[in-house]
Amino acid sequence: MKNLVxxxxxxxxxxxxxxxxxxxxxxxxxxxxEWVPGQFVMVRPQAWEFDPFLPRPFSIxxxxxxxxxxFFQVVGRGTRRLSCLSPGEKVNIWGPLGRGFLIDYExxxxxxxxxxxxxxxxxxxxxxxxxxxVELIFGHRRDIKHYPISEISRRILVWCVQDKSHKDLxxxxxAVRVKIEGYxxxxxxxxxxxxxxxxxxxxxxxxxxxxxxxxxxxPMACGIGVCMGCSIRGEGGRTYHVCTQGPVFFxxxxxxxxLV
Amino acid sequence: MELxxxxxxxxxxxxxxxxxxxxxxxxxxxxxxxxEKLGAIVVKGLSLLPREGNKGVRxxxxxxxxxxxIGLENIGSQAFIEQILPLLPWxxxxxxxxxxxxxxxxxxxxxxxxxxxEAIAAxxxxxxxxxxxxxxxxxxxxxxxxxxxxEEVKRSAGDKMVILKLTPASPxxxxxxxxxxxxxxxxxxxxxxxxxxxxxIYTRRPRLSNIIGGLSGPAIKPIAQKLVYDVVSCVxxxxxxxxxxxxxxxxxxxxxxxxxxxxxxxxxxIRPTSAFDIVEGLEEVAxxxxxxxxxxxxxxxxx
Numbered sequence: 001m002k003n004l005v006x007x008x009x010x011x012x013x014x015x016x017x018x019x020x021x022x023x024x025x026x027x028x029x030x031x032x033x034e035w036v037p038g039q040f041v042m043v044r045p046q047a048w049e050f051d052p053f054l055p056r057p058f059s060i061x062x063x064x065x066x067x068x069x070x071f072f073q074v075v076g077r078g079t080r081r082l083s084c085l086s087p088g089e090k091v092n093i094w095g096p097l098g099r100g101f102l103i104d105y106e107x108x109x110x111x112x113x114x115x116x117x118x119x120x121x122x123x124x125x126x127x128x129x130x131x132x133x134v135e136l137i138f139g140h141r142r143d144i145k146h147y148p149i150s151e152i153s154r155r156i157l158v159w160c161v162q163d164k165s166h167k168d169l170x171x172x173x174x175a176v177r178v179k180i181e182g183y184x185x186x187x188x189x190x191x192x193x194x195x196x197x198x199x200x201x202x203x204x205x206x207x208x209x210x211x212x213x214x215x216x217x218x219p220m221a222c223g224i225g226v227c228m229g230c231s232i233r234g235e236g237g238r239t240y241h242v243c244t245q246g247p248v249f250f251x252x253x254x255x256x257x258x259l260v
Numbered sequence: 261m262e263l264x265x266x267x268x269x270x271x272x273x274x275x276x277x278x279x280x281x282x283x284x285x286x287x288x289x290x291x292x293x294x295x296e297k298l299g300a301i302v303v304k305g306l307s308l309l310p311r312e313g314n315k316g317v318r319x320x321x322x323x324x325x326x327x328x329x330i331g332l333e334n335i336g337s338q339a340f341i342e343q344i345l346p347l348l349p350w351x352x353x354x355x356x357x358x359x360x361x362x363x364x365x366x367x368x369x370x371x372x373x374x375x376x377x378e379a380i381a382a383x384x385x386x387x388x389x390x391x392x393x394x395x396x397x398x399x400x401x402x403x404x405x406x407x408x409x410x411e412e413v414k415r416s417a418g419d420k421m422v423i424l425k426l427t428p429a430s431p432x433x434x435x436x437x438x439x440x441x442x443x444x445x446x447x448x449x450x451x452x453x454x455x456x457x458x459x460x461i462y463t464r465r466p467r468l469s470n471i472i473g474g475l476s477g478p479a480i481k482p483i484a485q486k487l488v489y490d491v492v493s494c495v496x497x498x499x500x501x502x503x504x505x506x507x508x509x510x511x512x513x514x515x516x517x518x519x520x521x522x523x524x525x526x527x528x529x530i531r532p533t534s535a536f537d538i539v540e541g542l543e544e545v546a547x548x549x550x551x552x553x554x555x556x557x558x559x560x561x562x563x
Binding site: 004005006007044050051052053054055077078092094219220221222224225226227228229231233239260 | 282315333529533
């Protein structure tokens, strides 16, 4: 079932850093879309005119009739400019884009997030009708206070694992392995984070159970399957566009070792 | 206000055509506007067989523009004809296929495949993609090779109009344009993207995995306009202007210089309603210019 995609203009309601100007909540007036967690939106402030040129894609962290919430990290020019938006500024957006998570609200759900990969799970956690069924393993490098973990942990069980360096995925690997081994075979597993993190999770989960749903990120110009900047390799040599056929994929659809 | 233009044997209801590689296969834009409102559509470049394109990172932003090294990923001629073409409103808006071959023969074969389709209005020949390695011969930069491609295509194209898409990297674009006119080209479209690159000082690597890519966007408009200016003065066949068009005013700039029509490219990526908005905005600009038709405005640049 494909949602109708809309191009529209919304307003900045708030732009707030969670701490020291690296992670931000961008709160926009709601476009009133029907959406599914895992879907994303292309964002381009009107003031940008010709530069920065490209729109930026972000997971919909959460959305209701009032607000569209995006949680992002400043990683370059575009995100730095976004962090300087002011309330009242007009922003062009299009969405909801892509294929979101397939969620069965009756079954247990394990979310595994790496850093900013937490973003697409925020709405799932806040809106899940049975939060007692939901758990989160959260791997992060930066201080936990950057992330909305304290409010999340009031609703669901959270396991935080802080790794100090990229060589340190070992701590996270152990935590995930232990959790998976004990996890209900009925349970669904969703993962979102950097590629090495996703590969590790795929490796741990691939032998035993139902495939993990992963949310991918690739360079995108259009978000609607036209520029072909986001192509990845699937199983059996297929080509997928992350923007239209993802960003959520079942792990076994992907050629995880030769993804890009 | 007569927005219609005649480009060779093709009649377009307005001079706005969507550029290959930026409008997918047309169907992707159905949520953003009515395809019938456009002057014409050029679909993503098609090769005989499907192509995966280049590996790794294939797009990156640059000042007022972007680089792409997609490498002509496409579903192939067969899949396009069977699955996509029937979905396009070809009776209301001309559908132009952009095609790419690795050999002279392939260009000819593609031309004859597409020539059989009633739904296809014209063929745009890509002899200028900077993103594909193929044994060193860049058709667009070698006049002899370019003419041979043109002849192969014309031989097999039946009554379909043949448009040659030119690269800005040509050593002498006027000589190339004249030679292609002699070789039978019905029209020329220019420019394709400009070979360019970007680097990351922290990783010390190119931003594109392919190192080199094609630059597009507002940054290239002045270069494109100069080349269109060069070419219109030395050929009689219609010239279609391409490069950095973001607004209806930009369309009129190219018409002023002498283009018969234009192609809107990167604008579609950064705002999916662009082509439709540009068409909509033409009438208002025409009013300000005090003109009743596109035809009367064409080539009236005073120098």
